[in-house]
Amino acid sequence: MRQLPVNSSPEKKEKKRTICYGKYLYAAFLIFTLLLTNIQPVLAANTTLWDKASEIMKDVYNQIVLISTIAAVVTASVALLLMNFSKSGKTVDESRAWLKRIIITWAILNGLGFIMAYITPFFADGKWNG
Secondary structure (H helix, E strand, C coil), X not given: CCCCCCCCCCCCCCCCCCCCHHHHHHHHHHHHHHXXXXXXXXXXXXXXXXXXXXXXXXXHHHHHHHHHHHHHHHHHHHHHHHHHHCCCHHHHHHXXXXXXXXHHHHHHHHHHHHHHHHHHXXXXXXXXXX
């Protein structure tokens, strides 16, 4: 029969867990401070919410136009390759139809930018400024 060491007992003692509120308070303080430092430059610039939203929308639109232009060039090149190297008349007709759709869609996306940049200033503040 095996003997147990003198220090240990067959029953495990449970340790009492205490919650350290200091760590949580410090983490909350750090998060609050980081938020304040990120908000401060926006408030210091004297911009309104609408100015910032307009800037964000222009940036998003520019990214969309960039991606759509790259996608249009790639898909149009595939359509042109299919038109030139296909021996089937049906494939040529479908490629021509896809090329038309690509050009129309790309023109509409870029036309929206033209409308937003040049026509909407005439309607600023809800009245005609032309």
